Amino acid sequence: MSLKAFHIFFILVSIVFAAGLSAWAFKTGASDALGFVSGASSLLLLVYGMAFLRKARSIIT
Amino acid sequence: MFSRIFKYLPFFSDAEVPYTVAARPDTGLYNAKLGIWLFLASEVMLFGGLFSAYIFLRIGAEPGYWPSGLLNVPVGTANTAVLIASSVTVVLAWAALKMRQLAKYKFYMAITILCGVFFLAVKLSYEWPAKFNHFGVFVRQSAASKYDEFLGNKHLSETGQAPRWEISGHLLDAPKGSPYADQAHHNAEHFAHETHRHDAVTEADDDYVIQLDPVNADPDSKENDRPHFLPRPLSSKLAVIKAADVESASTFAPRHSTYFATYFLITGLHGLHVLGGILVFLYLWLPIKGGTKLYQSNPEHLANRVEIAGLFWHFVDLVWIFVFPIFYLL
Numbered sequence: 001m002s003l004k005a006f007h008i009f010f011i012l013v014s015i016v017f018a019a020g021l022s023a024w025a026f027k028t029g030a031s032d033a034l035g036f037v038s039g040a041s042s043l044l045l046l047v048y049g050m051a052f053l054r055k056a057r058s059i060i061t
Numbered sequence: 062m063f064s065r066i067f068k069y070l071p072f073f074s075d076a077e078v079p080y081t082v083a084a085r086p087d088t089g090l091y092n093a094k095l096g097i098w099l100f101l102a103s104e105v106m107l108f109g110g111l112f113s114a115y116i117f118l119r120i121g122a123e124p125g126y127w128p129s130g131l132l133n134v135p136v137g138t139a140n141t142a143v144l145i146a147s148s149v150t151v152v153l154a155w156a157a158l159k160m161r162q163l164a165k166y167k168f169y170m171a172i173t174i175l176c177g178v179f180f181l182a183v184k185l186s187y188e189w190p191a192k193f194n195h196f197g198v199f200v201r202q203s204a205a206s207k208y209d210e211f212l213g214n215k216h217l218s219e220t221g222q223a224p225r226w227e228i229s230g231h232l233l234d235a236p237k238g239s240p241y242a243d244q245a246h247h248n249a250e251h252f253a254h255e256t257h258r259h260d261a262v263t264e265a266d267d268d269y270v271i272q273l274d275p276v277n278a279d280p281d282s283k284e285n286d287r288p289h290f291l292p293r294p295l296s297s298k299l300a301v302i303k304a305a306d307v308e309s310a311s312t313f314a315p316r317h318s319t320y321f322a323t324y325f326l327i328t329g330l331h332g333l334h335v336l337g338g339i340l341v342f343l344y345l346w347l348p349i350k351g352g353t354k355l356y357q358s359n360p361e362h363l364a365n366r367v368e369i370a371g372l373f374w375h376f377v378d379l380v381w382i383f384v385f386p387i388f389y390l391l
Contacts, residue, residue, distance in 0.1 A: 001098070003368045003375070007152045010375050014145050017382050021138070024390055031290030034138070041142070048149070056156070 004056050011049040018042035082361045097369045101376050108380050111327050115387065118319045124223040126199075128320050129391070130276070131229075131313065134290050136188055137389040140180050144378045147176035151342075151371045158364040163356055170346045170367075173374070177339040184332055192313035192321070194248075196232035196241065198269055204306035211273065211300045213280025220286065226308070228277050228300050233261035234270035236304045241312065248272070256297055267304040272297070288390070324388050331384060334377045341370045 001009075019042040025035035079085075080092045088095050119127055154169035200208050205226060209215060212225045233252055235245040249261040252272060261270055271277075276285045278296035311317040315325045345352050345366055355363040 002094075003152060003155055003371045006372055006375050007148065010148055010379060013379060013382055017141075017386070020386065021390070024386075025290065028288050030134070030288045034134075034290050038138075045145075052152075 008049065008053065011045055011052070015042050015045045015049065018045060082359065082365060091365055093365060093369045094372075097372050101372065104376060108327075108330075111323070111330070112383065112387075115323045115327070118323060122319065125226045126318065128197075128227065128318065130288050131192075131195075131320075132324075132389045133188060133191070133292050134288075134389050135292075136183060137385055140183055141381060141385050143176050143180055144381050147173045147180075148375055148378045150176065151367075151374050155364060155367045155371050158356075158360065158367055161360055163353065166367075167346065167353065170342060174339055174342050174346065177335050177342070181332060181335055181339070184328065189325075194231070194244070195229065195313040196244075196271060196310070197227045197229040197313060197317055198271065198302050198310045199227050199308040200302065201306055201308045202226065204303075207306065208300070208302065211277045211280060213285070216281040222286070225276075225280065228271055228273070228302060229313075230274045230277065230295055230300075231272040232269065232312075233272055233299065234263055234268055236268065237266040239310075241310075244312070245270075258297075261299065263301060269300075269302040269304065269307065269310060271300045271302065273300055327384055328388070331377065331380055334380070338370065338374045338377055341373070345370060 018038045022035045022039035022042060025031050025038060078092075082091060084091055085095075150169045150172045154166050154173060157163075157165035157169060200212065205212055205214060205224075208228060211228045214224045217224055231248045231252070232241055232245045233249040235241045239245070249270075252261050253259055261272070263270060273296050275282075275293040275296055277300065278298040279285070309317075313321055315322040345363070348354055351366070353363070355366075
């Protein structure tokens with residue numbers, strides 16, 4: 001597995017982690033702000049992952 | 062004698078190391094990539110064993126003896142974000158090398174190194190020392206009713222929660238001969254300076270005096286029934302506990318409980334991996350023979366080295382993504 005493939009896997013795990021953190025923050029009532037920020041981070045990572053996939057295809061073999 | 066030994070070690074000799082750039086025909090990979098995946102497989106077994114130990118210790122813990130909410134969640138969250146960002150920058154550094162942009166490579170690699178240093182600095186200069194100055198006393202179950210105003214076990218029982226046996230906070234006075242006497246004396250002076258109160262030290266030689274955490278200061282409060290993202294400050298309330306009623310007493314160090322033993326073992330081992338990654342990145346970043354000087358003669362070889370280091374770094378970051386929730390959140 002190349003670094004490119006491992007990075008995509010890592011970003012997928014990070015998306016799940018950020019979404020889980022958001023769910024934890026809302027469900028336990030620990031902090032709504034953390035819930036919103038980690039939820040937004042999850043979306044941001046998703047956007048980054050898709051952009052990385054698109055761009056990496058052309059520059060890294 | 063050393064020259065005889067060194068001639069078999071390619072790192073110290075001019076011997077040509079095969080398949081550093083091109084893929085080896087029988088494996089389809091360059092040698093270092095096969096090597097790093099074999100190494101990472103052994104790392105999975107190492108951390109997998111430790112995580113398994115954590116799960117079994119947690120499942121087997123007596124009710125009330127597995128603490129939660131003791132770690133600083135904002136700091137842990139920030140450190141997680143820093144590590145995720147460093148994984149992005151190391152890939153950008155690798156991509157820059159692939160596109161033969163040395164200046165960009167140096168820039169992204171420098172950010173990656175700084176992220177690693179930041180992570181370690183926070184852990185070693187803030188998170189761990191804060192734990193070493195926090196103190197917990199596990200009260201004997203037979204004497205727990207005497208301290209229910211700090212434990213709140215009636216409330217916990219009524220609400221169907223696990224009992225609490227620990228009273229924690231800052232130690233202000235310790236029994237005579239305790240190894241924590243100096244720490245208690247220092248904390249008591251600080252307490253007196255901050256609050257102008259001088260009741261932190263008792264006449265008795267067998268008392269622990271603790272400036273309480275909010276969870277023990279007001280144990281019946283519903284606020285304690287949920288986790289808190291931001292750490293809550295210590296209360297000004299004090300608890301006096303007789304040494305005879307104490308089952309065990311310790312700072313939040315590995316000897317405190319299996320929770321902190323596994324926490325320090327796993328985060329310590331992880332920290333060593335972060336340090337190792339930083340050193341390798343520094344080697345690849347500096348203008349030395351195996352570092353950016355290699356770019357002049359064989360840029361693809363340097364790119365492969367960065368890819369290998371990047372794979373290791375991603376693994377280390379992945380481990381942290383599992384460490385953070387199990388210790389900080391659950």
